[in-house]
Amino acid sequence: MTFSKAIILLSLLVVLPVIASELEWQTAQPEYSWSFPQDHWARSGYRNEWWYFTGHLSSRENPERRFGYQFTFFRIGLRPELPPLESQWATRNLIMGHAAISDLAGKRHIFSETLYREVSFLGGFGSYPESLIAWSRAPAGTAGTWELHWNGEGFDFEMQDQVQGIAFRLSTHPLKPLVFQGPNGYSRKGEDSRAASQYYSFTRLATQGSLTVGGETFQVEGESWMDKEFGSNQLAETQVGWDWFSLQLDDGREVMFYHLRNKAGATDFAQGTVVSETGEVQYLKPGEWTIQSTETWKSPETDTQYPSRWRITLVRENLELEIVPQLATQENRSRILSDLYYWEGAVTILGSSGERLGQGYVELTGYGTGNLLPSALN
Amino acid sequence: MIRYFLAAWTAHLRKAPSLFLLSVLGVALGVASVVAIQIINQNAIGAFSAGIKAVSGEVDLTVLGQTTTFPEELYSQVLATEGVAAAWPLYQIDVALADRDAFFLQVFGVDLLSPVRLPWNSSPADLSQALFEPGWIAVTPSLAQEMGWSIGDSIVVTSGTRRVQLVIGALVDFQKVSPLASRKLAIMDIAQVQGLLGTSGRIHQIDVQIQEGTHREALILRLQNRLGPSVQIVTPRQREEQAADLMGAFRLNLTALSWISLFVGLFLIYTSTQASLLRRRLEFGLLRSVGATRAQVFGLILGEVILLGLLGVILGLPLGYWVAKSNMEMVSATLTNLYLLQEIDSLQLSPSLYVLAAAIGLGGAIAGAFFPAIDISRKNSKNLLTAFTLHEKANSLALPLFGMGWLVLILTALWFWFLGHSWKPAGFVLAVAVLAAIPLLTPFLIQQICGRIKTRGFGLGYSLKSLAARLQTTSFAVSSLAIAVSMLLGITLMIGSFRKTVEVWVQTTVQADIYLTTPSWRAEPEATLDAELVSALAGHPGVVSVDRLRRLLVSIENKRISLVGVDMDLSGGQSRFPLLKGDRMQVLRNVQQGGVLISEPLARKSELDVGDLLQVYAGPGKLEFPIAGIYYDYTSELGSAAMDLAVMGEIFGPGPINSLSLYLEEGRDPERVVDEIKARFPDTPLQIRSNQRLREEIFEIFDQTFAVVRILQMMSLLIAVCGIMLALLVLARERISELALYQALGASRLQIFRLFVGKGLGMGLIALGLGSAAGTVLAAILIFVINRTYFGWTIQVYWPGWPVLQQLATILTAALLASLYPALRASKTPAVELSRDDLQ
């Protein structure tokens, strides 16, 4: 019998919630009192937390070299308090880093990851007012670290993986203000009011820095989207995964919505947000949008079939959008946890007559058999 | 011919079952003694690698500290090294079960959140408990069964002076992935091990998996450069070799002994083959005269011998396994006591052992029969049908063989003197020469001693004299007994001298009244005494002074040795390090200025002398100490070094004490103070021994170490006794006419019985004489050559009179007993058998 990391994550995902209920985790509240910038840093009283960056970059020298990228730090809380043991290895958190580059010209998608206990020499979380928010050491075989910093108005972050041959070091600053996903950043995940998280986004971040792929390093610039979410009980037992869309329209608007799916594949719960050009937020109510998947793509590695093209209608905004993946093969497959894989990719937004309307990122989780969910929960 | 073979063989078996059984037994014993030792040897190494395999799985490289531990931050450095695909930290500590005497769990602290391969069918709930339930430990099902533990039970272990309650959280069958793994292996999360049982900040090991396509040697170099000199990077193979190296001397000695048993066994095989051939020479002659070819006769003989060998192997394998099994614990104790290695917990028979056993048994039998078979098949049928001339050959060969024996001895001695003494295994060559000379010298000695006896009656003198009549048969029996005796005596003398030397040494060095350490002492240097306890004991009523000992492990040339720190200036403690070399006052001064004392084995093996620099890798890095003196020490074959405690504190930083010795004021009863201390610290795990008790324990360990050797001695003695019995049975059978003649001349059955017992006694006596002489030489070789080169101890020669006498008496009794059955057979020879022509 092989003891694989899959079991670890399984336990984190499946069993710990049971135990978690006995432990004193804080839960997401509608009347949470936000305080920035402190809330950009880790909130260790909650079980799960993540910082999610996705974006579209292109080479300054050669704008034809376009890239999609993803950079995520997960904090997986094991215990609210540190166990009373005199050992560095005694820990209450795991830190997991996921990063990917979609080289659109090179038609390749490269994924990298880290997973460590929160140990002073392996990874951990900073605290306000130091700039460091989270870090982990790079994957095995690579010197250096992955880091996420607050630069005063936006985020700086970097990753590297010598084995996979990718690295980036990016600096962002917001082009539009912070947006709460859900009223006061309280994001419901199901009918049960306890199933929720605290959730905010920077929907448009100017991004620049350097990016390395396939032995080439590019000076890049572009736009990113940042999500931060934390909570303790997010996914209901009936929910198996989600489809998440973050869309940046060329006209200055942004749209985010997610569908939590049940075992039958139907939508169990869905929410959405539309941000106007000037930053006003509108929360979508059920029925105010429709989504229809029009094509599928089957991963040759995991044999998993994902939806791969969508038609979206936003009634009130009077938008008809065609969402097209910029590359089919944007599947992230963990090497540490063999059961962990999901699709996370750059997409182009087209109008009904095929004209470009914008760009975005789509995340599809819970497809395939025995699949684990990446961002621990939701 | 096959049909004939089977028919003849069964007929002979029916006619002379005891002869055949003895031959088989001889082969079996020879095979068993070699197999037993090989099993133990292989499994000692096997246990070591199995432990590694059970916990680490199939790793490519391992990072080990030059001392026991290294800073755990190096884990991050390992991960940062190009070419590393994955790495796992490991913390290892032996803890003692509180309610058992000297029962240790080998606890491995692993990162249970890393993808470690464990044979653990865990549920996720287990994992969360493993991490967070205080004291969660996974043990093997076999240990749980043995101890009556089930999941959820609490057990109490001690680590140093800490008492820790652990909870059986899971049963993990390491033996399933690694059959030789000890049942005493246990797994905990690394955080729990460090926090509850060990110390934080340091780990023992990092296992490394190499990125595919990475050049291993290059990676080792990169790791070494990145990690610095405090660690070594080894392959699993190198680790095994290091362990093998560590116990190399011990294994070599066992192996040498087992080969001697085989050597003796071969004699038995040879004798019995000869016997069977002699018995059947008429039959062979007849076969030849009715047209059987030489090859056919040769094949017939060979077939019978192969059958004999095969049966011996079939019997010898399980016998060897049994011997190994029943000695496993003692050998295991030796390995853990002397070499700080893994216990051997279960045995496995590797395929190579079957091959070895078959080779020994069959090869021995065939070698024993080959020349006689050729001889017989070459003879023409007339020769076979009439007189048999082999014996006369032996008679005329006696003198040349004797000359050859001396030649072997002299040439070997000359070789050793001029060339061989610098070669490490030279001692074994000497020993082999002595043993090889015995059978060469024997025929002539028997011929001379027995031939010269003037018979004055039909008593012992007559028995002795008649031995010379069948020189070949008796020579073989006497030689094999003499070899066994020499081995027995040589080793007895060596062990006796060694024991006496240790006794004197213990008397000088063990002088404090009370010795105090922790039950988990085996995990030194991590088993430590609580500092408050140490000061409390110093103030205990009746305690005059306290000798504190702090033990560190350092490495010299990649070998770990103990570096102990003691208060060198302690009054009354001067004799703790009896000096082999150096002026006591001068040495003391030098030690207080930062010099070290090194033990004799270290000095010999690393060729170090007073005034040299001792270079060690230790916690702070590479260090050098001037050697102030060399002291006698018999606690470790690997060597050790000692320095002043204060100096140690300056160099290595302050650290806890591992053991204490207490000197009491005059007139205090140590046993009483021991009880007082036990009563005063009832909840502190302590191992307290009075001076007397410690001395006793030292000798228990000493005797345990040599227990296997004794078993081997007994086995070769048994083989030799079988040889005597066989020889006498052969004589009883072969000399039927002679016996019948005695009867015809009026000898009673009792007289013939006595005659045979006398022959047995005579053979015993001659073997004893020859064996004693050879044994003394062997003892000298063991003490002055082999021991010095392989163990590095000075052994004073003592003649353990009483044990030697006892053994000699035992051997003689054994020879006597061995002759009883043949004597009985002989006395029943009917006088009518007086119609053969065997007397010529």
Add this chain to the structure above:
Amino acid sequence: MTATPALTFRLVSKVYDTFSRESRFALREVSFDIPPGLKVAIVGRSGSGKSTLLHLAAGIDVPTQGEVSIRGRNLAALSDRARTLVRRQEIGLVFQFFYLLPHLSVRENVCLPGFIAGERASEFGERASELLEEVGLLDRAEDNIQELSGGEMQRVAICRSLLRKPRLLLADEPTGNLDDANSGLVMNLMLKLASKEGNTLVYVTHSAELASLADEVWRLQSGVLNPS
């Protein structure tokens, strides 16, 4: 009053089991008395039962039927040990193949019955020398047996048989392994010594010439005894 016969056979039969079911009679109802001092030669072909007769007479073998008595004592009625003692005290044996022990010297071979009887060397040392003197081998007393010729060996064997002054001397083809010259020499020596010591002598031979030297010659034919 007639003296007790030195050797008596009463209806003695000896049957050997053979591989076929039939039994083979080596001796068939043999009866005789040999008075003390008589010298009897027994002749017959090989297989006629001569050796069997001697073995029975010496108590080495026991008869299937009938009674063998030495000086009136029925051997069959005695224990094995008592029979051995009778043999030790009363009987001297000479064999066709001499049966001398190669590891003993000439003198030691002669003394062997003395050794076995547990007598002190002083009691028979002298006697051995005398006997060796008689057979002309005193100067070879310390020699190794293997150095002797066949005739010399048999002379040593005769000395051995006479060492303890047995009343009955039994000789089984004593010259069977010797050439003619030696045969005569040895035979004469044996008869001379027997006469001198007053022994009763029974010897088996196939030579008519040697048989004629005896007081009586008996013929053994297929296990049946016929005085000739």
